[in-house]
Amino acid sequence: MSVTHTLEADVLRRQDPQLADILHGELDRQSTTLQLIAAENFTSPAVLAALGSPLANKYAEGYPGSRYHGGCEMVDVAERLAVERARDLFGAEHANVQSHSGSSAVLAAYAALLRPGDTVLALGLPYGGHLTHGSPANFSGRWFDFVPYGVDAETGLIDHDQVRTLARTHRPKAIVCGSIAYPRHIDHAFFREVADEVGAYLIADAAHPIGLVAGGAAPSPVPYADIVCATTHKVLRGPRGGMLLCGSDLAERVDRAVFPFTQGGAQMHTVAAKAVAFGEAATPAFAAYAHQVVANARTLAAGLAAQGLVVTTGGTDTHLITADPSPLGVDGRTARLRLAAAGVVLDCCALPHGDVRGLRLGTAAVTTQGMGEEEMVRVAALIARVLRGEGESHTAREEVRELAGGFPPYPR
Numbered sequence: 123m124s125v126t127h128t129l130e131a132d133v134l135r136r137q138d139p140q141l142a143d144i145l146h147g148e149l150d151r152q153s154t155t156l157q158l159i160a161a162e163n164f165t166s167p168a169v170l171a172a173l174g175s176p177l178a179n180k181y182a183e184g185y186p187g188s189r190y191h192g193g194c195e196m197v198d199v200a201e202r203l204a205v206e207r208a209r210d211l212f213g214a215e216h217a218n219v220q221s222h223s224g225s226s227a228v229l230a231a232y233a234a235l236l237r238p239g240d241t242v243l244a245l246g247l248p249y250g251g252h253l254t255h256g257s258p259a260n261f262s263g264r265w266f267d268f269v270p271y272g273v274d275a276e277t278g279l280i281d282h283d284q285v286r287t288l289a290r291t292h293r294p295k296a297i298v299c300g301s302i303a304y305p306r307h308i309d310h311a312f313f314r315e316v317a318d319e320v321g322a323y324l325i326a327d328a329a330h331p332i333g334l335v336a337g338g339a340a341p342s343p344v345p346y347a348d349i350v351c352a353t354t355h356k357v358l359r360g361p362r363g364g365m366l367l368c369g370s371d372l373a374e375r376v377d378r379a380v381f382p383f384t385q386g387g388a389q390m391h392t393v394a395a396k397a398v399a400f401g402e403a404a405t406p407a408f409a410a411y412a413h414q415v416v417a418n419a420r421t422l423a424a425g426l427a428a429q430g431l432v433v434t435t436g437g438t439d440t441h442l443i444t445a446d447p448s449p450l451g452v453d454g455r456t457a458r459l460r461l462a463a464a465g466v467v468l469d470c471c472a473l474p475h476g477d478v479r480g481l482r483l484g485t486a487a488v489t490t491q492g493m494g495e496e497e498m499v500r501v502a503a504l505i506a507r508v509l510r511g512e513g514e515s516h517t518a519r520e521e522v523r524e525l526a527g528g529f530p531p532y533p534r
């Protein structure tokens with residue numbers, strides 16, 4: 123059986139040309155537009171190969187050495203390898219690599235530490251908290267009593283005084299630090315200190331920066347948090363999925379919280395692909411990549427600011443930028459649509475000051491393609507031109523096609 127990745131699978135084209143066309147259409151879209159969605163990246167062909175492997179066939183409830191199914195000899199080795207590599211990569215005593223997604227990892231962290239009705243302090247959704255940080259539309263907001271902290275409206279930085287005051291007033295069972303849109307490093311030592319003062323657990327939701335942590339380009343939450351939740355598919359560049367890191371003291375609670383409390387059988391092809399990604403992330407080449415991601419984001423942020431956009435916190439420490447395009451005469455939503463028409467793909471997000479919608483961008487994917495700071499200067503200028511409505515929109519689309527064409531994400 124072929125273990126090559128889907129894009130090379132002639133078998134799919136022969137059997138199901140309709141779906142093969144869809145896959146190739148998506149590859150074409152990814153190769154001819156600019157992927158500036160902060161949560162996206164291009165996994166390696168090796169990761170795709172593991173995802174498209176016969177491990178997808180295997181049922182494996184439980185953990186290596188104690189499964190509810192027979193025939194787990196090989197997948198046990200794969201999962202042990204993934205766990206070992208994750209532990210080594212992040213210097214954690216324990217790793218659980220079975221979470222199906224970042225949200226599942228957060229759910230498991232809550233399940234390990236909390237009971238329904240417990241009070242939890244987390245960054246409010248309007249300031250960049252994730253759905254799982256207390257949204258009423260999510261289990262978190264329904265089952266726990268979330269108290270939101272915010273960011274300073276002027277600086278865009280987490281309001282540490284407010285965090286401390288709210289912690290003292292509400293005595294939460296857990297404090298969550300981590301965000302979908304915070305461009306700066308999080309002060310884990312500060313959160314640990316506040317958690318200790320009020321006797322709370324500290325959960326770091328490092329879904330975004332964990333890849334920078336792996337490459338030594340961002341400070342690690344591992345020495346400070348009781349549990350670190352993360353995704354494996356953002357800057358970390360692995361398969362779509364989640365993971366949890368913790369000390370040996372919480373290992374058993376975390377494992378039980380994932381299986382059997384919140385999930386069934388592990389997806390062993392994804393677990394194997396996570397092992398591949400952890401192996402890649404441990405290389406000097408990945409460290410260089412992570413630092414380039416940040417350098418590119420800083421250059422892109424400076425470029426956008428020079429073009430008149432208001433960049434939240436004045437810049438970035440990470441792969442992620444949020445910016446208000448309104449000085450150029452467009453709101454966030456219009457800006458996103460205009461940019462999409464030009465082939466520049468990014469998200470809208472809430473901005474700290476009031477209910478203005480802004481833009482959220484990230485440099486993980488374009489850096490994987492090999493783009494550098496020179497290209498980021500060009501991208502900033504291009505974005506500003508599109509937002510100002512200068513020139514024909516098809517000219518911008520052509521320029522994007524030409525730029526992306528120079529940096530194919532996969533060999534063709």
Ligand SMILES: *Cc1c(COP(=O)(O)O)cnc(C)c1O
Binds near residue numbers: 161301302329363
């Ligand atoms: C992306 C993200 C998640 C959720 O990950 P999914 O894989 O989409 O479920 C959770 N928390 C934070 C902070 C994130 O950025």
